[in-house]
Amino acid sequence: MSVDHYENFPVASWLCPPAMRAAVVAVYHFARTADDIADEGDAAPDVRRAALARYCAALHAAALGTPPAADWPQVFQPLAAAIARHRLPLAPLNDLLTAFERDTHNPRYPDRTALLDYCRHSANPVGRLMLHLAGVVDARSLAQSDAVCTALQLINFWQDPSRDLPRGRHYVPEADARRHGLTLDDLARLAAEGRDSSASRALMRELCAWAGALMQQGAPLALRVPGRLGWELRLVVQGGLRILEKIERMQFCSLSQRPVLGPLDGPVLLWRAWRMQSALPAAGVATR
Numbered sequence: 001m002s003v004d005h006y007e008n009f010p011v012a013s014w015l016c017p018p019a020m021r022a023a024v025v026a027v028y029h030f031a032r033t034a035d036d037i038a039d040e041g042d043a044a045p046d047v048r049r050a051a052l053a054r055y056c057a058a059l060h061a062a063a064l065g066t067p068p069a070a071d072w073p074q075v076f077q078p079l080a081a082a083i084a085r086h087r088l089p090l091a092p093l094n095d096l097l098t099a100f101e102r103d104t105h106n107p108r109y110p111d112r113t114a115l116l117d118y119c120r121h122s123a124n125p126v127g128r129l130m131l132h133l134a135g136v137v138d139a140r141s142l143a144q145s146d147a148v149c150t151a152l153q154l155i156n157f158w159q160d161p162s163r164d165l166p167r168g169r170h171y172v173p174e175a176d177a178r179r180h181g182l183t184l185d186d187l188a189r190l191a192a193e194g195r196d197s198s199a200s201r202a203l204m205r206e207l208c209a210w211a212g213a214l215m216q217q218g219a220p221l222a223l224r225v226p227g228r229l230g231w232e233l234r235l236v237v238q239g240g241l242r243i244l245e246k247i248e249r250m251q252f253c254s255l256s257q258r259p260v261l262g263p264l265d266g267p268v269l270l271w272r273a274w275r276m277q278s279a280l281p282a283a284g285v286a287t288r
């Protein structure tokens with residue numbers, strides 16, 4: 001599940017088990033609204049952080065079953081119901097807010113370890129919440145979920161530098177850029193000029209390979225989760241891989257172009273999700 005107004009991947013689609021759907025929608029709107037507080041409009045960073053602090057207080061009030069926050073009743077009323085019904089853990093929801101608060105600082109990431117820590121807060125909590133709703137609790141599944149979610153976040157980054165860099169958002173690790181003879185300021189200048197260089201294309205090729213390897217690492221989870229949720233996960237995995245494929249077809253010119261999924265990609269994703277079934281292993285997941 002992407003927390004961007006342009007959704008690469010399904011959010012509470014018809015494949016999502018009906019018993020989970022209301023909670024999935026509640027979590028999505030919680031994340032979407034917090035992301036807008038951190039990212040949309042022209043408010044100063046300190047104003048955004050103050051709003052996120054109030055939002056966090058509203059989350060904890062909702063977890064205690066108190067009346068929804070006056071500012072965001074449409075978010076916290078359904079979220080409070082989901083927390084009560086499904087015993088949603090607060091830690092992943094708090095982690096999302098930590099990531100959004102970081103966004104208000106527009107940080108730069110010195111290396112992949114630092115960027116992965118951001119993904120641990122911004123992306124992995126969503127997958128863990130979905131597994132909680134599905135009753136999937138084993139460590140292997142959680143680790144594979146983290147790999148898929150981090151891969152999706154990275155794919156979103158490598159899809160969007162033409163948008164992010166002009167806004168001061170730097171997600172390319174500085175160490176990776178240096179290895180290709182580039183600085184983050186070089187990348188921002190290229191994006192502002194609407195062009196790519198041989199060095200930036202080589203950099204994006206390497207970063208896309210990293211994201212693809214993580215996706216392949218986590219993909220077996222989609223084959224082990226049973227029922228409709230498993231099919232939903234297969235489409236999520238194939239959606240991410242499809243974006244990487246489009247970036248490759250663009251010769252990794254993502255500083256000047258932005259690949260998107262369109263209606264014609266639907267049949268391709270469905271076919272590839274169905275083909276994944278042939279690799280289904282015998283072992284399942286541990287549930288509570």
